Structures are given as C-alpha cells and as structure tokens.
Amino acid sequence: MTGKWIDISQPLHNGIAEWPGDTPFHYEVKFLKADTGSVNIGQMTTSMHTGTHIDAPFHYDNDGLKVDELPIDIYIGKARVIDVTGLESVGHSDLEQIDFGGAERILLKTLSRPDADVFPETYTFLRRDIGPLLKERGVRLLGIDTPSVDPELSKTLDAHHSLHDNGVLILENIVLASVEPGDYELIALPLPIKGGDGSPVRAVVRKWEG
Numbered sequence: 001m002t003g004k005w006i007d008i009s010q011p012l013h014n015g016i017a018e019w020p021g022d023t024p025f026h027y028e029v030k031f032l033k034a035d036t037g038s039v040n041i042g043q044m045t046t047s048m049h050t051g052t053h054i055d056a057p058f059h060y061d062n063d064g065l066k067v068d069e070l071p072i073d074i075y076i077g078k079a080r081v082i083d084v085t086g087l088e089s090v091g092h093s094d095l096e097q098i099d100f101g102g103a104e105r106i107l108l109k110t111l112s113r114p115d116a117d118v119f120p121e122t123y124t125f126l127r128r129d130i131g132p133l134l135k136e137r138g139v140r141l142l143g144i145d146t147p148s149v150d151p152e153l154s155k156t157l158d159a160h161h162s163l164h165d166n167g168v169l170i171l172e173n174i175v176l177a178s179v180e181p182g183d184y185e186l187i188a189l190p191l192p193i194k195g196g197d198g199s200p201v202r203a204v205v206r207k208w209e210g
C-alpha cells in the first residue's frame with residue numbers, strides 16, 4: 001500500500017501574496033459560457049515567483065538555464081523532509097549532523113511563512129555555506145516553505161548562488177505544515193515555458209515505501 005498524495009502547493013487565488021512590488025496574481029473567467037455559447041475561458045496574470053514555484057537559474061544569472069531547459073528528473077523522485085523550525089537561518093553547521101539518507105532532494109520545513117496571503121516580515125533564510133555541503137551529499141534539489149532562500153532585502157542572493165554554484169536547483173513556497181519529517185516521493189513539475197525564469201508548480205508528496 002502506497003500512501004496518499006499530499007498537496008504541498010499554495011492554492012493560487014486572487015489575494016495570494018506576491019513578492020513585494022511584483023505582479024499580483026489574478027485569475028478571471030474572461031469569456032462566459034453565456035456569451036461564447038459553449039465554454040467558460042479563464043485568463044491568468046502572474047509573476048513566475050508567486051505561489052509554489054521553481055526558480056530557473058536564469059532568474060538570478062543572465063547566463064543560467066531557462067525553465068524549459070531544465071532536466072525534469074530533478075522534480076520527480078525521493079525527497080527527505082527535514083525539520084529546521086525555529087532557526088533564523090540554515091547553513092552548514094545546522095545540517096552537517098543531519099542524515100539525508102542519500103536523498104537527492106531535500107525539503108526544509110521552517111514553518112516561518114504561516115500564511116500564503118501575507119508576505120512574511122521575516123522568514124528563515126539559507127546561509128552561503130550551504131551549497132558545498134549539499135553537493136557533497138549528492139543533493140540536486142532544495143525545496144523550502146518560504147518565498148525565497150535569501151532574505152527579502154538581499155541583492156547579492158548569496159544562497160541562490162551558493163546552491164546554483166553547487167548544482168542544486170530551487171523550489172520555493174511549498175507548504176509543509178501537515179508533513180512530518182521523513183522520506184517521500186515528490187512530484188513538482190514546472191511548465192515548459194520557453195525562455196522562462198521560473199514556473200508555478202503543483203507540488204505533491206507521498207510517503208516513501210521501500
């Protein structure tokens with residue numbers, strides 16, 4: 001028996017918090033069935049960085065890969081959920097004692113972003129010494145339940161670059177409130193947006209069996 005799929009995505013709706021100053025999310029039914037005679041047709045406006053999403057390296061590096069160029073196997077497979085609640089930031093010293101169980105994907109549970117509709121004043125961020133440790137452990141994807149791996153006001157994006165320099169891709173704004181630490185199967189596929197700097201994803205996990 002395999003476990004039930006758990007949705008770890010923020011529901012997209014008008015009112016979800018965007019990154020300060022970025023494009024608000026908006027969905028509406030643009031053409032009504034009453035008018036078209038056959039169908040309702042919706043339209044959506046969004047930043048790529050609202051809700052649960054992945055960053056393509058092009059987001060923070062002009063020469064980085066675009067979303068349609070990323071290998072999809074990164075976003076499907078075994079992931080370990082690690083509890084880091086209560087920490088102001090997470091770096092090498094916080095993770096070096098922790099067993100990743102060989103998982104190529106780790107999901108950090110900070111619980112520092114309680115409400116998807118309110119951009120948090122502060123949240124747990126990652127320190128620049130995290131990349132080399134993750135590379136050493138064979139990690140290729142880092143997911144986190146915050147809007148960014150760097151602090152809101154960072155211009156240098158040290159954590160983004162540390163991860164990138166060590167071959168680790170980034171998944172942001174996941175929801176881990178009801179997910180206990182342990183091993184899961186993860187699916188969080190980006191859309192094949194040509195040239196894209198990122199993409200919303202539907203992220204789901206289920207308990208790893210075997």
Ligand SMILES: Nc1ccccc1C(=O)C[C@H](N)C(=O)O
Pocket residue numbers: 019020021022047049055059147148149150172
């Ligand atoms: N949308 C923005 C607008 C301005 C400045 C940064 C952002 C970001 O999205 C940064 C964050 N590191 C992110 O990848 O989601």
Ligand SMILES: [Zn+2]
Pocket residue numbers: 048049053054055147172198
């Ligand atoms: Zn992003």
Ligand SMILES: [Zn+2]
Pocket residue numbers: 055147148149160170172
């Ligand atoms: Zn980011």
